[in-house]
Amino acid sequence: MHLHGTSTINDKGHLTIGGCDATELAQQFGTPLYVMDEALIRQRCREYMEAFRASGLQFQVAYASKAFCVMAMCRIADEEGLSLDVVSDGELYTALKAGFPVERIHFHGNNKTPQEIEMALDAGIGCFVVDNFVELQLLNELAKDKGKKVNILFRITPGVEAHTHEFISTGQTDSKFGFDLGNGSAMEAVRTAKALSQIEILGIHSHIGSQIFEVEGFKMAVEKVAGFAADVRNELDVTFQVVNLGGGFGIRYTGEDTPLPVSQYVQAITDAVKEYFTQHQYPVPQIWVEPGRSIVGDAGTTLYTVGTYKDIPGVNKYIAVDGGMTDNIRPALYGSKYEAMLANRANDPAEETVTVAGKACESGDKLIWDLELPRANTGDILAVSCTGAYNYAMASNYNRIRRPAVVFVKDGQADVVVERESHDDIIVNDVIPARLSKEALAKS
Numbered sequence: 001m002h003l004h005g006t007s008t009i010n011d012k013g014h015l016t017i018g019g020c021d022a023t024e025l026a027q028q029f030g031t032p033l034y035v036m037d038e039a040l041i042r043q044r045c046r047e048y049m050e051a052f053r054a055s056g057l058q059f060q061v062a063y064a065s066k067a068f069c070v071m072a073m074c075r076i077a078d079e080e081g082l083s084l085d086v087v088s089d090g091e092l093y094t095a096l097k098a099g100f101p102v103e104r105i106h107f108h109g110n111n112k113t114p115q116e117i118e119m120a121l122d123a124g125i126g127c128f129v130v131d132n133f134v135e136l137q138l139l140n141e142l143a144k145d146k147g148k149k150v151n152i153l154f155r156i157t158p159g160v161e162a163h164t165h166e167f168i169s170t171g172q173t174d175s176k177f178g179f180d181l182g183n184g185s186a187m188e189a190v191r192t193a194k195a196l197s198q199i200e201i202l203g204i205h206s207h208i209g210s211q212i213f214e215v216e217g218f219k220m221a222v223e224k225v226a227g228f229a230a231d232v233r234n235e236l237d238v239t240f241q242v243v244n245l246g247g248g249f250g251i252r253y254t255g256e257d258t259p260l261p262v263s264q265y266v267q268a269i270t271d272a273v274k275e276y277f278t279q280h281q282y283p284v285p286q287i288w289v290e291p292g293r294s295i296v297g298d299a300g301t302t303l304y305t306v307g308t309y310k311d312i313p314g315v316n317k318y319i320a321v322d323g324g325m326t327d328n329i330r331p332a333l334y335g336s337k338y339e340a341m342l343a344n345r346a347n348d349p350a351e352e353t354v355t356v357a358g359k360a361c362e363s364g365d366k367l368i369w370d371l372e373l374p375r376a377n378t379g380d381i382l383a384v385s386c387t388g389a390y391n392y393a394m395a396s397n398y399n400r401i402r403r404p405a406v407v408f409v410k411d412g413q414a415d416v417v418v419e420r421e422s423h424d425d426i427i428v429n430d431v432i433p434a435r436l437s438k439e440a441l442a443k444s
């Protein structure tokens with residue numbers, strides 16, 4: 001397993017993260033346990049901020065909180081000077097409760113409810129990334145009711161097609177997100193918004209996909225956005241101050257992944273912005289981005305306790321852990337690959353290839369298909385790396401399995417930032433109607 005961030009092997013042959021012995025963390029906090037390397041999260045935030053500072057452009061780096069949204073993470077994003085992208089009232093509530101400055105929060109989503117819009121307006125949100133015509137009208141009406149003006153970016157689908165880069169999957173025409181550039185609806189959206197009394201047009205937004213390694217897709221998006229901005233200025237006399245290029249910067253889950261350093265993504269984007277906007281004699285706008293995975297992904301490690309072992313001679317060997325698809329749905333959902341090791345026997349040589357299975361009642365509940373490991377024993381601690389993004393965020397209570405705790409580790413200190421769910425948490429929203437109570441049944 002590749003050792004990310006502050007991870008090392010200590011003289012007991014144990015994996016350590018943030019100066020904490022992972023085997024001891026497992027004992028202290030129980031498993032499954034999400035361990036987040038705080039120094040690595042902060043390092044990634046700083047890499048973005050420094051690369052943008054070096055570009056000389058005005059910018060905002062908005063952490064895409066969908067990747068991992070808990071109050072402690074909002075505090076780190078705030079301390080590091082990032083903005084925040086939220087996509088639901090739940091993420092907004094988390095950020096506000098964490099004291100995140102509301103003017104640096106951006107609200108996304110293709111189907112924001114009236115209640116969500118009102119909550120964001122009441123809070124005084126920094127901007128809405130408007131996705132469609134229904135939202136545009138609704139936003140204007142609700143803002144009028146409240147006597148407020150509201151800043152917006154238009155989310156456009158730039159038509160950067162999947163056939164050029166298979167992984168670029170949200171920027172194409174057939175997408176549930178945004179106003180299409182090619183069919184004229186993006187231009188129509190700007191025309192409509194210009195006539196709406198409460199709407200302040202700040203700029204434009206494009207997000208082309210996730211876990212992207214090359215810079216070409218981003219450059220193509222910038223080229224399209226710059227051309228569109230120039231057309232809008234000519235046709236409608238509207239100048240965009242902000243161009244938001246979304247997230248999608250890839251990370252290394254396994255040796256098959258080949259991400260670039262953050263600074264190279266940022267430089268490619270800022271260079272493209274300078275080049276294409278200057279070509280159109282357009283004032284170079286502020287650049288915003290929305291990285292999620294690349295801020296928190298490789299900072300996360302999940303610790304599990306190995307339970308059962310099953311050898312099907314000549315076919316497969318399974319080790320089962322005390323979590324699985326409920327804390328990491330990504331292998332089952334996308335076929336995602338991960339690396340792992342025995343945290344308590346880090347120096348033991350690999351002896352066999354196993355499939356790591358979860359404990360959910362579902363054949364597809366597998367975390368890793370072909371892991372080289374020493375012969376694992378019941379009670380060993382399995383560490384799966386790169387689980388910081390879209391793991392806790394997408395965790396479920398399937399089979400009424402309780403969601404794990406999350407700890408932040410740094411300089412030998414471990415702090416719980418999310419408590420493990422209790423049995424009572426599992427039933428907290430359950431209601432037994434009076435007619436189904438045991439007493440009522442006894443009477444009938």
Ligand SMILES: Cc1ncc(COP(=O)(O)O)c(C=O)c1O
Pocket residue numbers: 064067085108207209210211246247248249290291292293294389
């Ligand atoms: C609009 C938008 N912004 C930002 C992100 C964050 O993407 P990533 O975690 O790949 O950086 C996403 C998710 O893909 C998204 O849909």
Ligand SMILES: N[C@@H](CCCC[NH3+])C(=O)O
Pocket residue numbers: 066210330389390
């Ligand atoms: N949840 C996805 C990414 C979706 C990005 C959100 N637009 C993942 O785990 O990789």
